[in-house]
Amino acid sequence: MKKIIVLILIPFVLFAYKVDILTWKTHYTFYQFLKDNKLPVSIYYNLKPNIKRKLRHILTGEKIFILKNNNSFKQALIPIDANNQLQIIKINNNYITKIVPIIYDTFQKKAQIIIKHYLNYDVYKTTGSMLLSRKLIAIFNDKINFRKIPKNTKITIIYNEKTRFGKVKNIKILFASVSNRYYHYEAFLNPYDNKYYDQNARSLRGMFLPAPLKYKRISSYFGMRLHPILHVWRMHDGIDYVNKIGTPIHAVADGKIIYKGWIRGYGKSVEIKHKDGYMTLYAHLHSWPRGIYVGKWVKQGQVIGYLGDTGLSTGPHLHFGVMHYGRWINPLKIKNSARITLWGKKRKKFLSYIKKFAKEQNIALALK
Numbered sequence: 142m143k144k145i146i147v148l149i150l151i152p153f154v155l156f157a158y159k160v161d162i163l164t165w166k167t168h169y170t171f172y173q174f175l176k177d178n179k180l181p182v183s184i185y186y187n188l189k190p191n192i193k194r195k196l197r198h199i200l201t202g203e204k205i206f207i208l209k210n211n212n213s214f215k216q217a218l219i220p221i222d223a224n225n226q227l228q229i230i231k232i233n234n235n236y237i238t239k240i241v242p243i244i245y246d247t248f249q250k251k252a253q254i255i256i257k258h259y260l261n262y263d264v265y266k267t268t269g270s271m272l273l274s275r276k277l278i279a280i281f282n283d284k285i286n287f288r289k290i291p292k293n294t295k296i297t298i299i300y301n302e303k304t305r306f307g308k309v310k311n312i313k314i315l316f317a318s319v320s321n322r323y324y325h326y327e328a329f330l331n332p333y334d335n336k337y338y339d340q341n342a343r344s345l346r347g348m349f350l351p352a353p354l355k356y357k358r359i360s361s362y363f364g365m366r367l368h369p370i371l372h373v374w375r376m377h378d379g380i381d382y383v384n385k386i387g388t389p390i391h392a393v394a395d396g397k398i399i400y401k402g403w404i405r406g407y408g409k410s411v412e413i414k415h416k417d418g419y420m421t422l423y424a425h426l427h428s429w430p431r432g433i434y435v436g437k438w439v440k441q442g443q444v445i446g447y448l449g450d451t452g453l454s455t456g457p458h459l460h461f462g463v464m465h466y467g468r469w470i471n472p473l474k475i476k477n478s479a480r481i482t483l484w485g486k487k488r489k490k491f492l493s494y495i496k497k498f499a500k501e502q503n504i505a506l507a508l509k
């Protein structure tokens with residue numbers, strides 16, 4: 142097999158030295174990199190196993206920095222993950238390697254967008270960023286349906302753009318507001334916990350995900366129903382989501398697994414205990430991923446099982462139940478009922494931060 146590797150070399154002049162910036166191409170390897178720069182393979186063999194592993198997964202398009210003096214190798218910087226890079230230094234005829242943090246340039250930017258077509262398009266047209274609308278959607282996901290956003294909605298975003306050699310590596314939204322004649326929402330990144338809150342210190346995200354899986358349809362809601370197998374009227378104390386066997390099931394909130402196993406009628410199940418007296422049940426599972434056991438703490442969104450057909454079931458579906466202080470409640474009601482609000486010291490710190498931020502950025506706070 143012949144691999145065609147094209148290296149783009151951008152020469153720079155830096156004092157008496159020369160800096161080459163090489164773009165990592167698909168199928169390019171660290172071994173090839175050493176060969177191309179006439180560096181000994183021992184550099185690779187002397188690295189720790191976890192660094193070697195990372196070097197096997199350098200992303201296409203990464204920029205490698207090579208410093209030369211009179212065409213002789215002096216130094217190289219190779220990014221190995223989002224935060225670190227491998228530094229290779231030639232001293233006399235020896236090579237030293239170090240792991241050093243990647244230095245990014247950060248620029249603060251402000252964008253004002255009026256929705257004329259649809260969100261992705263309008264944000265891209267104004268800012269040139271594909272990432273920005275994704276980040277915005279993630280912040281307001283529980284509040285706004287961006288697919289149905291009214292025309293002429295005004296969006297303001299203040300964000301930090303992290304770049305390396307002129308290429309945008311990441312974006313962090315510090316503030317965003319979305320307003321139209323129907324609603325006005327604001328989101329501030331709280332520097333103390335890295336989460337988004339509105340101007341009244343209420344979390345933008347509910348404590349729960351809207352649903353524990355991607356589903357095709359709901360086959361049974363919470364309430365009295367004629368049982369499809371037992372043919373008697375019974376309380377259905379959860380909600381049934383239909384999809385294919387094997388569909389990943391996610392924990393709807395952070396919590397601790399308190400049960401994993403077979404429950405009569407429910408088949409293979411998982412129960413998770415959450416804060417504020419909540420417990421969630423995921424039943425009729427096909428199987429569980431590795432590392433799911435009683436006592437394990439799981440994060441919101443973590444896969445805790447796969448959709449199945451076990452127990453008393455009429456076909457592949459997830460039975461999802463929510464218990465609040467010992468009583469089953471309608472899972473569709475939790476979406477907005479359990480929002481986190483900052484209190485006490487945390488609230489004070491956050492409010493004084495946003496007051497300062499708003500003043501610096503010239504934002505009028507819509508405090509209630």
Ligand SMILES: [Zn+2]
Nearest residue numbers: 379380381460
């Ligand atoms: Zn059910």
